[in-house]
Amino acid sequence: MSPAKHLKDLRQEDFDRLLDWLDSDRERAGVTYEKIRWRLVAILASRGCRTPEEVADETIDRVARRVIDIRDTYRGDKAIYFLGVMNNVHHEYLRRPSLPHLVEPEETVEPKEQMHLCLDQCLDKLAPYSRQLIEKYYTENRQAKIDLRKRIARELGIKSTTLRLRALRIREKLQTCIEHCLDVSEARP
C-alpha cells in the first residue's frame, strides 16, 4: 500500500515535507516511512487499540503538519518523535466513546481457492533447498513444535534457531509472493 493511501486528509505538500524530513533520498524516505508506520501499528495493536491503523495514520498526519515547525530545531532520532506524538493521539483515542468492535474474521472460513493456487505457484518458485525446508517445517503438525524443530534441524545439519529463522524468512517471502499473486489475479478482467 502506498504511503499516500494511508493519509486521507493530509495535503500533498505536507506529506512531501515529511518525506524530505525523514530522508533526502525519496526512496529511503519511503522505506523509513513504512517502517515507522509498521512500528506504530504494532505498538497500538499490542496496547489493544481497536483501530491501530487509523490511529497510526492520524499520528503521521499530525507529525507531517508539524514538520514545518520542528525540522530546523528537532535533534535526535526522528522515529522517536513519532512515538511521542502517537502517545498523545492514543490518549485522545482512549478518551473517545468506545467504537463498536470490528467484525472479526471467521476462523472457520477456508482460504479462497485462488489463495491455494497462488500458494502452489509461490512454492514452485522457491529454491529446492528452501522448498524442502519449508515442507519439512510445516508438514508434521502433530508433534510438539520444539521437538519437531530439533529433529528437522538435526536432519538438515543446522541449529534449531537457524532453522526457525530460515523457515520464517521463507514464510515472509511466501506471504509477499502470494499477496502479489492475489493482486495480479484480482486485477485480471
Place this chain on the structure above:
Amino acid sequence: MDNKQHSQDFTDDSIRRFLLGQLKTEEQTLFEEHLFTNSDLEARVRLAEFELADDCAFKRLTESEIESFREKYLLTADRNHRLEVSKAIRARFVSESVSETSPTVFQRLMPLFNLRRPAWRYAFAALGLILILATVFLVTKEPQVVNRFIPERFRSTPHASPTPQLMNHSNGSSSPAHSEQAPPAASHESPLIVGLTSTSSQEQSPVITPPLDANAVVRFQLSIKEDAKGVYRADLLAASGETLFSVESLKPYGPKASTIDFDVPAKDLKSGQYQIRLSRVDEPAKQESSQYYFRVQ
C-alpha cells in the same frame, strides 16, 4: 552490533507476549522504545508475526493465547492476510486426517505425558522405591496379609500346636480328667484340636465339648511312635463298639513323624464314651492297632 546486542535483550517469548499484548506496563514501555530505535528487534518482531499466525492456523495456541490473538493481534488487514496464508499453508501441508483427529486439548496434554521429561523419571524412580519399601514392610510386618496373595498350594502346611492343654493333662496318670471348653468354631475357622495318646486308659480319657456348629470338625492329634511312617486307618467307635466314622490313608507328619491328624465331624459326637482305633494299612506285618479314648460331655 550494538543494535543486535540490544535486540537480544528481548527473548522470543517477550516478543510473542508483545504481539499478544501480554507484557507488563514497564516491559511494554521499554519494548516500544527499543522497537522504534532497533531495526534488528523490528526484524525479529516481523518474523514473530508470521510465526504467531502459523501457530494460530496450526492450532498450537492455548485458550488464553487465542483470546489475546483475537483481541490484540488480528487488528490489522495485513495480519489477517497472514493468517489466511497460514491457513492455506496448513491445508496444503497437513492432511485433513492428521489435522482433524488431533484435538487441541490432546495436543496440549501430550507434552505433559512425555516420558522423557526428567520429572517423569524422578516420579517413576520414587514410585519404584515406594513399592519396594511397601513390599518389604508387608513381608516383614504383616505376613498374614502377604499370605492372602500366596496360592494355597504354595503355603506352608499349618500345623496345629502340639501342646494343647488336653494333651498335657491326659499324659499324667495322677491328673484328674477335665473337660476342655472350646468355643464353637465356624466351619471355615480352625477346628477344635484334641491331643490323644494311646497310653491313656479309658478312665483317664479327656472330656471334650464339641462345637455346636453343624459343619464344625474336631481334630484329634493321635500320638504314634516316632518315625513310624506309613499309611494308617482311623476308626471312631462308640462305647457299644459300633464304627461311627472312618478315614483311610492317613499319614503322620511333624519333624519326627509322630502325630496323625484325624478329623471327625462334630455332629457325629454325641454325649458318651468314644474310642479311636488307629491301624496301619500299608504293611500287613505291622497291622497292630492303637486305641485312644475320650469322652464327650
